[in-house]
Amino acid sequence: MAEKLLFIVFAAFAVAGALGVITRSNVVHGLILLVFTFINVAGIFLLTQAHFLAVIQILVYAGAILVLFAFVVMFLNLREFQQEEQFHRGQKWAVVVLAPVMLAEIVFVVTAVTWSSVGDGFTPEAIAAQGGNVMVLGEQLFTKMLLPFEIASLILLVGMVGAILLAAKEDGESVCLREWDDDDCVSASLVEREV
Amino acid sequence: MVIPIEWYLVLSAFLFAIGAAGVLMRRNLFIVLFSIELMMNAVNINLVGFSRLHENLIGQNFVLFTMTVAAAEAAIGLAIVTALYRNRRTLMVDMFDVMKG
Numbered sequence: 001m002a003e004k005l006l007f008i009v010f011a012a013f014a015v016a017g018a019l020g021v022i023t024r025s026n027v028v029h030g031l032i033l034l035v036f037t038f039i040n041v042a043g044i045f046l047l048t049q050a051h052f053l054a055v056i057q058i059l060v061y062a063g064a065i066l067v068l069f070a071f072v073v074m075f076l077n078l079r080e081f082q083q084e085e086q087f088h089r090g091q092k093w094a095v096v097v098l099a100p101v102m103l104a105e106i107v108f109v110v111t112a113v114t115w116s117s118v119g120d121g122f123t124p125e126a127i128a129a130q131g132g133n134v135m136v137l138g139e140q141l142f143t144k145m146l147l148p149f150e151i152a153s154l155i156l157l158v159g160m161v162g163a164i165l166l167a168a169k170e171d172g173e174s175v176c177l178r179e180w181d182d183d184d185c186v187s188a189s190l191v192e193r194e195v
Numbered sequence: 196m197v198i199p200i201e202w203y204l205v206l207s208a209f210l211f212a213i214g215a216a217g218v219l220m221r222r223n224l225f226i227v228l229f230s231i232e233l234m235m236n237a238v239n240i241n242l243v244g245f246s247r248l249h250e251n252l253i254g255q256n257f258v259l260f261t262m263t264v265a266a267a268e269a270a271i272g273l274a275i276v277t278a279l280y281r282n283r284r285t286l287m288v289d290m291f292d293v294m295k296g
Contacts, residue, residue: 003197011206018210018233022217027225034229037210041236044206047198048247050255053239060262065232065269072273073225076280081223084287092220099216106208115200120251127252137252145256152263159267166274169281 007047014040025086027078031069038062049124051133196247203244210237224279224286228272235265 017037024030038061045054127136141149210233217230239258246254280286 004202007198007202011202011209014206015209015213018213021229021233022213022221022226027223030226030229034232037233038236041240044203044240045243048203048243050243050246050258053243053255053258056259056262057239060266061232061236065266068269068273069225069228072276075277076286078225078286081286084222086222087220088222088289095216095220099212099219102215103208103212106212107205110204110208111201115248117196118249118251120249122250122252137255140252141256141259144253148256148260152260155263155267159270163270163274166271167277 003047007044010040010043010047013037014044025082027073027081028070031066031073035062035066038066049127049133052137200244200248203240207237207240207244210234210240222287222289224276224288227288228269228276231272232265232269235261 014037017033017040020033021030021037024033038057042054042057042062045051045057122136127133130136214230214233214237217233218227221227221230239261242254242258242261244254246252276286279291283290
């Protein structure tokens with residue numbers, strides 16, 4: 001019973017944080033609310049006895065990935081965008097109607113289906129008897145999931161190289177807001193001073 | 196299972212719908228990236244819930260790979276954000292309407 005209650009609390013906080021992320025005009029506020037949402041999701045992982053994932057959720061998601069976001073947010077001068085229109089003008093109302101419709105569809109399907117368990121035997125009690133969630137998860141990761149694990153390392157490598165390539169500066173080029181409008185062009189050195 | 200699987204699925208549906216709405220209606224590129232992360236988290240909740248339902252750990256292993264992809268996606272997405280900002284001096288997604296440059 002206590003678990004159900006905690007689930008509802010975590011879920012409510014997560015959804016509230018997520019709603020905050022997509023409605024705030026200040027990007028930094030959105031970032032903090034996203035961290036809040038992720039920590040609540042980590043709480044739900046804990047309730048599900050996925051201990052390792054709960055820790056990884058906080059370390060990697062709320063820690064590493066969002067700190068990366070925070071760095072880039074601080075690099076760029078975002079204050080000027082707060083005065084601008086934050087939502088697509090016409091599209092906004094279409095989304096306000098269609099997103100709840102999609103949600104209702106998913107909820108309808110999910111509650112209509114009867115879910116049955118495969119029952120592979122890795123109950124929390126069995127996992128605890130075998131040395132705990134981290135131990136069993138690690139064992140499976142390095143035996144059953146070895147090939148995907150190696151591919152994941154490749155994805156990280158490609159991501160790193162791609163990020164460096166994309167963010168590298170090309171010097172000596174003038175920069176235009178609109179390509180067809182020469183008046184908008186500013187020199188690369190000026191932009192570099194500002195960025 | 197103490198918590199019924201439907202609860203996980205409904206929570207995940209909520210987060211996914213909110214993330215999809217954020218991608219479609221916000222103009223700020225950062226918020227669009229945040230919304231994508233929200234949708235990925237919704238998927239992770241589903242995977243963990245099903246892993247608990249089926250009493251095996253394949254779902255939890257998969258969440259690790261989803262997080263790997265999310266990390267790579269965040270790195271590349273942010274590199275694109277800085278490149279776009281340097282070239283166009285704006286972050287509003289509807290301003291990026293030509294492919295070249």
